[in-house]
Amino acid sequence: MNEKELERYGRHILLPQIDYEGQKKLMNAHVMIIGLGGLGSPASIYLASSGIGKLTLCDFDQVELSNLQRQIVHREHSLSSNKAHSAKKTLSEINAEIDFQVIDQKLTEDELSQYLQQQKVDVVLDCSDNFKTRYAINRACNQNKVPLVSGSAIKFEGQLMVFDFKDQDSPCYECVFPDNNTENELRCADHGILAPVVGIIGTMQSLEAIKLILNLSPLNSKLLIFDGMVNEWKTIHFKQDKECKICANAKNSSS
Numbered sequence: 546m547n548e549k550e551l552e553r554y555g556r557h558i559l560l561p562q563i564d565y566e567g568q569k570k571l572m573n574a575h576v577m578i579i580g581l582g583g584l585g586s587p588a589s590i591y592l593a594s595s596g597i598g599k600l601t602l603c604d605f606d607q608v609e610l611s612n613l614q615r616q617i618v619h620r621e622h623s624l625s626s627n628k629a630h631s632a633k634k635t636l637s638e639i640n641a642e643i644d645f646q647v648i649d650q651k652l653t654e655d656e657l658s659q660y661l662q663q664q665k666v667d668v669v670l671d672c673s674d675n676f677k678t679r680y681a682i683n684r685a686c687n688q689n690k691v692p693l694v695s696g697s698a699i700k701f702e703g704q705l706m707v708f709d710f711k712d713q714d715s716p717c718y719e720c721v722f723p724d725n726n727t728e729n730e731l732r733c734a735d736h737g738i739l740a741p742v743v744g745i746i747g748t749m750q751s752l753e754a755i756k757l758i759l760n761l762s763p764l765n766s767k768l769l770i771f772d773g774m775v776n777e778w779k780t781i782h783f784k785q786d787k788e789c790k791i792c793a794n795a796k797n798s799s800s
């Protein structure tokens with residue numbers, strides 16, 4: 546680390562749980578953020594400012610006026626531009642030392658899986674807004690043993706989960722929310738979302754990503770539910786579902 550880096554990350558280095566070695570780990574880490582919306586905005590801002598060496602920003606969508614209420618990484622001048630490029634622009638102004646990779650198209654599950662393998666991704670943040678994408682990300686991460694931090698939020702409520710797939714007994718997203726092929730998901734576009742609620746969940750995702758990189762007891766096997774109306778968290782413990790096909794597949798392919 547050079548003098549500038551020591552100064553920039555001094556408050557991290559002061560923490561005995563991080564120290565010089567921990568900050569070096571963060572600077573050598575690669576985090577992939579899928580979705581640069583309400584969750585991905587605060588998550589990417591904190592990961593860039595914290596000095597994560599490589600950030601892959603993945604979003605095929607464009608910035609719209611209705612996004613600016615909560616998607617704080619975007620700016621008015623970025624309206625109609627791609628969200629991943631728009632995020633890179635803001636994040637580069639916060640920390641120009643980060644290696645930003647932009648994926649501005651929709652990835653198939655196979656393409657995501659290949660990317661995780663080839664690019665040595667340390668942690669994936671699922672900041673997407675629909676079940677189809679969440680299931681695909683869960684399968685790709687489980688198959689490649691890449692830890693996943695999943696977040697979601699609607700109205701006044703948010704959810705957070707960490708799946709450390711390096712532990713073969715870890716549950717996966719489908720163990721908690723089995724894929725029943727139902728289309729009845731709630732969407733922010735229909736039901737609304739209070740801006741700071743996505744901010745809280747996205748920020749928590751960045752916190753858990755950093756802890757995963759540093760091996761600081763992540764929240765594996767727990768579902769955290771946040772109620773923004775009364776400002777309370779509920780914790781539900783989960784185990785791997787023995788009937789879960791995704792977990793069974795991941796185990797078979799590794800043995």
Ligand SMILES: [Zn+2]
Pocket residue numbers: 716717718719720785786789790791792793
């Ligand atoms: Zn599972």
